[in-house]
Amino acid sequence: MNVLNNKPMLCLWVCAASLSGCFDGNDNNTAMTPMPEPEPEPLMVSYEVTVDNLTQGQPLSPITLILHSEGTLWEIGQPASVALEKxxxxxxxEDLLVLDMAMASASGEGLTMPGNAQTITINIEDVTNAYLSVAAMLGKSNDAFTGLNAQGLAGLMVGESWTLFTNAYDAGTEANTEDMASIGAVGGEGFSEVRDDARNMVTMHPGIVSVDDGLATSALTQEQRFDNPVARIRITRTQ
Known part of the structure; x- marks a missing residue:
């Protein structure tokens, strides 16, 4: 065998073996798989809503707050929803707090008496352009309520506050008889499925007449009369 004649083949074999021995599957030039980026922390958005009762004799029912992206709680000239009627x-x-359109909701505790105020906190994640709606009953009435209807919050920055004044509305679901049998706060019936107000639509409230001002069957006195506005609402974005 002529080893010299096979020298090129030997060299090729040695080189191939050398390369094979150096390759162990861990090629340092191979691109590393990128690590997935961590999920961003949710942005917590918080509001403090303070409601002042400006009336002299009307307690406000537990105050309802709702944050939503569409819809309204009521529309002047249109029938009230059953949730608003209640x-x-x-x-x-209870029904208002769980409306389908509510992205977040909160309720005050107990009554807000005349001259008093109550502050309620409501929180939501990742939404800074929600609408705020607020509702509460004027307790010594047939179907009077007050509140905010789809107040946009997009322009309210952290640390800023807005103050708004609200009027009294008539749900149009119960006639304003002011009698003992129909007003829950003075011992009568509260919510009734039967709507006996012929208008059956939300309007501005005409006010309380009272027994002192000539409505002989009224269970209310001049103290329960009110002028607009009936509430002051201060909205503060705290986070």
Missing amino acids: VAESGDN
């Missing part, structure tokens, strides 16, 4: 006739806000 608030306006009896102060029951």
Whole structure:
């Protein structure tokens, strides 16, 4: 065998073996798989809503707050929803708190008496352009309520506050008889499925007449009369 004649083949074999021995599958030039980026922390958005009762003789029912992206709680000239009717006739806000359009909701505790105020906190994640709606019954009435209807919050920055004044509305679901049998706060019926107000639509409230001002069957006195505005609402974005 002529080893010299096979020298090129030997060299090729040695080189190939050498390369094979150096390759162990861990090529340092191979691109590393990128690590997934961590999920961003949710942005917590918080508001403090303070409601002042400006009336002299009307307690406000537990105050309802709702944050939503569409819809309204009421529309002047249109029938009230059953959820709003329950608030306006009896102060029951359970249905309002769980409306389909509500992205977040909160309720005050107990009554807000005349001259007093109550502050409620409501929180939501990752939404800074929600609408705020507020509702509460004027307790000594047939179906009077007050509140905010889809107040946009997009322009309210952290640390800023807005103050708004609200009027009294008539749910149009119960006639304003002011009699003992129809007002829950003075011992009568609260919410009734039967709507006996012929208008059956939300309007501005005409006010309380009272027994002192000539409505002989009224269970209310001049103390329960009110002028607009009936509430002051201060909204503060705290986070």
